[in-house]
Amino acid sequence: MSNLDVKPAPTTCGGEPGTGPVRDLLPARQVQLGESTMVRRLLPSLGRRMVGAWCFVDHYGPDDIADEPGMQVPPHPHMGLQTVSWLHAGEVLHRDSLGNLQTVRPRELGLMTSGRAISHSEESPRPHAPLLHGAQLWVALPDTHRHR
Template sequence: MSDLYLKCQLSDSKDCPPLPHQPIEQLLPTRNATLGDNLMIRRALPHRQRRMIGAWCFIDHFGPLNLNQSKGMNVGPHPHIGLQTVTWLIEGKITHRDSLGSEQIINPGQLNLMTAGNGIVHSEESIIDTHKTLHGAQLWLALPDMVRQMDPGFAHYEFLPVMEHDGITITVLAGELFGKVAPTNTYSPTMALDIRTVAAAKTILPLNPDFEYGVLVLKESAIIENSIIDINNLLYLGYGRDKLSINLPQNAHLLILGGEPFKEEVLIWWNFVARTEAEIKEAAENWQTFKYFGEIPGNLIPRMNAPDLPAAHFK
């Protein structure tokens, strides 16, 4: 998905307040907006107090959107560099198309992983059929410098490891838990779990103390360690934890995201994850002048224009 906010600010991973390298509980309110045809977006990262969690550099929670009262999601062709996009659906169907010629319908319980590398263009359209609600999350992983100029790629994962533990259904989206390893190919030490309940449940999950972690609620609420969170907050948990206490009501749903702290400085503007302002400016100019980036075969949706570059950074 594109960054659909029209006034994109430059995000620098080194400009948020430093925190001790130890377990903490930092509650970060999401930045919310209604975009397009009544699509609610809750932006959790980047946040002015926390730019990244491991390699995770962008987290949007979208929906739920009633497709009987809306045209759904129609995100026209737009470019990306320097990242991987992870699309995870709770409800609905989305068709992904890209400049590699990929065309893939994603359903709930499946995962799309697009590696932008040195440049890719894609579009996303919701499908209105038997699915009457659109609800999901769009996540970005910053690519390390050693691979961020790699050729782009796309992968669809129809089957992911799923387990039942203490009355909780856990899907491993990336990384490993209880010996179950996700097939997703990422380029930094990373973990992502989808956690759901039918009845109220509580448990303690093992964590990697070398990772930093965050928790995003997608439905209902949760008690994580000593913090109560809901869909309007991201809970940043810091470093150094080897376990995590979780207490959930019935029908709860959340994501746990973690990873080894990302050592490189990362700049994000619009759909570009870069290292310098000059690199971002060049990518934006290439997109606006129809240079470098490819086209999506058979595309019929209007191409997105890049927002204006913020004058404070790009002169």
Template sequence: MSNLEERPAEVTCEAETSPGVQLMTPRDVPLGGPRAMTVRRTLPQRERSLIGAWCFVDHYGPDDVADTGGMSVAPHPHTGLQTVSWLFTGEVEHRDSAGNHAMVRPGEVNLMTAGHGISHSEVSPPQTRTLHGAQLWVALPDGARDQAPGFAHHAPTPVTGAGWEARVFLGSLLGDTSPVATATPLLGAELLLDPGTTLTLDVDPGFEHGVLVDRGAVDVAGTRAAAHDLAYVPPGAASLTLTSYDEAVRVLLLGGPPFGESIVMWWNFVGRSNEEIVSFREQWQAQLTDAGLVDGRFGIPVGEDLPPIPAPPLPNARLKQRH
């Protein structure tokens, strides 16, 4: 998904520490015009920019497509990151400049690697009446961020227990391991808890974790997180306990070791310096011509007729990287 803010803020990301569970609430971001769907953005925030390599969390729906018009995100570029698409309801059609054409469906992860540069579009088909899901970005480490673009798909088999169900789409949890390769160790899983269920998870003590609450309210290691909250859990513990209250709960559990690299994230680009971001923007704009999108660093999405999205103006101040 593209960041369609007209004036996207510079995001400078560094390693951070926290003494305990930290609750983050979302801000609403409209994706386009007045009838466009709105997403709830919980990462990045002023107080925290990354959870492991996870650098962007948009959570949306359930949205009535008749009211919002659904998802219609025209071709746009990415560098230095991976997009992770996860749906609860509906479908989204994906096309990218690496030649991939796929449907995003509930319970199936689509991971697109931008690497050196890619462009893609995301459009909900006419048969989709309700859209509900999450769009996530992963920052690529310096040694992997210039790799060729790629795409992976996986439909995890549910893992079940007393009062709970899990789908592990990245990494390992509850005895299940996703085959999807990532450049840094990552965890991504959907967890469903019946009312009044306690689930204690064995986790890597070197990971920091984020619990994104889709519905219900859940106790995360002793802290209550309500629907749409993102609860951050710092590294150090070998287990993580989740407890639902008097209603069913659905969460996304994200995790990974602290990233350890500073990044500059602006619009749809992840880089390391002001000069890189300026160059990425210039190269994308050079592909936008009166005759349509021409080939270049970001390629042309296969079979896509929507006019591409121009990059917004850069801020007046120099984009800075902190170490």
């Protein structure tokens, strides 16, 4: 959740005082999404379920989809989280059960919050750009907001 306080009190975050930043190199695993998109999933991984509120981190592309259908992820539900879609190349059409329809383009972020439930699909529009490259990060909502 974003801190909407215009003058927040400073807080210390991180590891032990004086130890500096913590760096973990996480291996990605290949995960099939929908019919045609393969992502490299960094979170969750064995030994590291989350980093802060981030519970999934997926990276896809750059993929040559000039002669392919591109991303074709059919409607699926989400509950208790936010997804942040960040596109580097190509376009992704987001459609959800609330009637929202939005195309995410390069250098744009798509943000979807799903408390109680929402179903959505993601697909490359027709026609589409020859390359698809992006990332999707998932945020676990705090318990107080999980079922809104």
